[in-house]
Amino acid sequence: MASNVPESIRKEAMSRDFQVTIRVGKSGITDTLVSEIESQLQKRSLVKIKLNRGLFERKDISEVWAHLAQRTNSILVLARGNVGVLWR
Numbered sequence: 001m002a003s004n005v006p007e008s009i010r011k012e013a014m015s016r017d018f019q020v021t022i023r024v025g026k027s028g029i030t031d032t033l034v035s036e037i038e039s040q041l042q043k044r045s046l047v048k049i050k051l052n053r054g055l056f057e058r059k060d061i062s063e064v065w066a067h068l069a070q071r072t073n074s075i076l077v078l079a080r081g082n083v084g085v086l087w088r
Helices: 007-014 031-044 058-071
Strands: 022-024 046-051 075-080 083-087
Touching: 007 046, 007 075, 007 083, 022 031, 031 046, 031 058, 031 083, 046 058, 058 075, 058 083
Parallel strands: 022 046
Antiparallel strands: 046 083, 075 083
């Protein structure tokens, strides 16, 4: 996770009111999913993503977040279990 994220962005990402807008289901990470994340990032700069349980091994989840951040040219603000927040 990047340390150069503004405190206001970090606070918004951690807010209980900030809802999940993308769910990664059994199809996994597809080009369609990545383009949906991109379009949401263009609209609102912060996107909260939830991975379905059991989709990835626990040890692989950090790699999944890094992969999504890299593919969408964004920064991982928060990763807690199977929920992550990307910012652009």
